[in-house]
Amino acid sequence: MIDKINKFKDLQKKLNAYRYFFWLMNWDQETEMPKMGLDFQLSNYQILMEEAYKLETDKEYTDLLEELYLNKDTLDDDLKVEIKHLYKSYQIIKVVPKNEYLEYDMLIQGASPIWANAKKNNDFALWSETLEKIVQFQRKLTKYLETDDKKGYDILLDFYEDDMTVEEYDEFFDQLRTQLVPFVLEKTAKKRKINRKFSNKIFDINKQKELSDYLLDVLHFDKNRGLLKTSVHPFTSGLASVDTRITTAYHENDLLSNIFSVVHETGHAIYEQQNDKRFDGTNLHGGASMGIHESQSRLYENMIARSYEFISTHFQKIAELFPKQFKNVSVDEFYRFVNKTERSLIRIEADELTYPLHIMVRYELEKGLISGKIKVKDLPKKWNQLMYRYLKIKPKTDSEGVLQDIHWAGGSFGYFPTYALGTAYAAQIYHKMDQDINIKKQIKENRIDNINEWLKEHIHKYGASKTPKEIMLIATNEPFFASYYVNYLKDKYKDL
Numbered sequence: 001m002i003d004k005i006n007k008f009k010d011l012q013k014k015l016n017a018y019r020y021f022f023w024l025m026n027w028d029q030e031t032e033m034p035k036m037g038l039d040f041q042l043s044n045y046q047i048l049m050e051e052a053y054k055l056e057t058d059k060e061y062t063d064l065l066e067e068l069y070l071n072k073d074t075l076d077d078d079l080k081v082e083i084k085h086l087y088k089s090y091q092i093i094k095v096v097p098k099n100e101y102l103e104y105d106m107l108i109q110g111a112s113p114i115w116a117n118a119k120k121n122n123d124f125a126l127w128s129e130t131l132e133k134i135v136q137f138q139r140k141l142t143k144y145l146e147t148d149d150k151k152g153y154d155i156l157l158d159f160y161e162d163d164m165t166v167e168e169y170d171e172f173f174d175q176l177r178t179q180l181v182p183f184v185l186e187k188t189a190k191k192r193k194i195n196r197k198f199s200n201k202i203f204d205i206n207k208q209k210e211l212s213d214y215l216l217d218v219l220h221f222d223k224n225r226g227l228l229k230t231s232v233h234p235f236t237s238g239l240a241s242v243d244t245r246i247t248t249a250y251h252e253n254d255l256l257s258n259i260f261s262v263v264h265e266t267g268h269a270i271y272e273q274q275n276d277k278r279f280d281g282t283n284l285h286g287g288a289s290m291g292i293h294e295s296q297s298r299l300y301e302n303m304i305a306r307s308y309e310f311i312s313t314h315f316q317k318i319a320e321l322f323p324k325q326f327k328n329v330s331v332d333e334f335y336r337f338v339n340k341t342e343r344s345l346i347r348i349e350a351d352e353l354t355y356p357l358h359i360m361v362r363y364e365l366e367k368g369l370i371s372g373k374i375k376v377k378d379l380p381k382k383w384n385q386l387m388y389r390y391l392k393i394k395p396k397t398d399s400e401g402v403l404q405d406i407h408w409a410g411g412s413f414g415y416f417p418t419y420a421l422g423t424a425y426a427a428q429i430y431h432k433m434d435q436d437i438n439i440k441k442q443i444k445e446n447r448i449d450n451i452n453e454w455l456k457e458h459i460h461k462y463g464a465s466k467t468p469k470e471i472m473l474i475a476t477n478e479p480f481f482a483s484y485y486v487n488y489l490k491d492k493y494k495d496l
Helices: 002-031 035-057 059-070 077-095 099-109 111-120 126-145 153-160 166-179 181-187 205-218 256-273 291-302 308-321 332-340 355-371 376-391 417-437 439-444 450-457 470-474 484-492
Strands: 226-232 236-240 243-248
Touching: 002 035, 002 111, 002 236, 002 417, 035 099, 035 153, 035 205, 059 077, 099 111, 099 126, 099 439, 111 126, 126 153, 126 355, 126 376, 153 166, 153 355, 153 417, 166 181, 166 355, 166 417, 166 484, 181 376, 181 484, 205 226, 205 256, 205 308, 226 256, 236 256, 243 256, 256 291, 256 450, 291 332, 291 417, 291 439, 291 450, 291 470, 308 332, 308 439, 355 376, 355 417, 376 439, 417 439, 417 450, 417 470, 417 484
Parallel strands: 226 243
Antiparallel strands: 236 243
């Protein structure tokens, strides 16, 4: 068995090398590749993808994977978990015909620029044909992978959050729908008076970049093992603790968008930078799940960076960078502005109180698309209907509605629900961490490193070697309860 394990590890290293170059290509495409370079990149990507596919479907590799999976209980803990992850992914290659698999992979590789163009031109029709092909494949995939216990959308949800089902998510969202939606609509019923001190301001992009750099230092993002660039949609990307990259988007008329994009993505990045180094380049690098990963970005973005302690500690630096814009602005005014709550159209710019309602819209649409109850051509109409149901507002354009997210361009169906679940995880994790180290005290003293260290010991160092349920037990000493999330939001926003 030792020889087989070593042989398998050698083959897996080759596959991970391909994965590394696919990652680099994707990073380049999203950040700085010239527009005219796409076709050339795709032609090279196709060659490498076919070679990787040959290796991943080679009988020697698949036989070893099958045998190790059957004998997984005899393996060491790390290898056992990695084999389980790989075997789960292998089922796709095992059951999906080669021509369909490679055709879909090429479709996804070229989908992002099509989506971006449609968003830029505010035209869903430019994107609908490609999206229709992606949805058709997702439906086929659920049929290929269905079992007696798992069918339909459950299969896609499980890719992002182990063992999560429609039934469990429905129960979670029902709690938010019954307990939170009425509270949200009540708190946002009156049209907020715009504080003229924050309206019609222009924030120099270079100064925003300087502030971004400052925030990375405050949060102890290791710049020797990561970097920050710009993209249409902010994201985090990495395959190792020594190379974790993030992006943000800069808007001259919106300083907060950049501030909290940087903090959000840095939360993801610190998680990956604080993985145990032994997971670098393996399938155990990253996070326990998308939900646990999102819990970290949301904890940093909302519970740390939007706190009064954080705002008051770093207000002077912001005012120094933008003296004209912050003239006669007090810390209290800025804190209330940062934590304003209103019915908004854009998910990534939504306040933390209304945010889960944006996710419920996407969750219901995905369920409908995968079941066939909703057609792609009807998405703009259905999107607008759900936005009005939960937030009492409707998008006026496709760009501020159905075209605002990149996720479906990557085939990420089942991903969106983890945003709300992850934020709920964060509330429970915050509650336990606060009992141990007094979070507000650490923030006020600018000791985010102490928060990082607690998270490293209770969550980050494990990478993907633990399940979400195991991580919640390790971090909080109890299973997940949505009540922490509902109580957190009501306590914070009852007086704001």
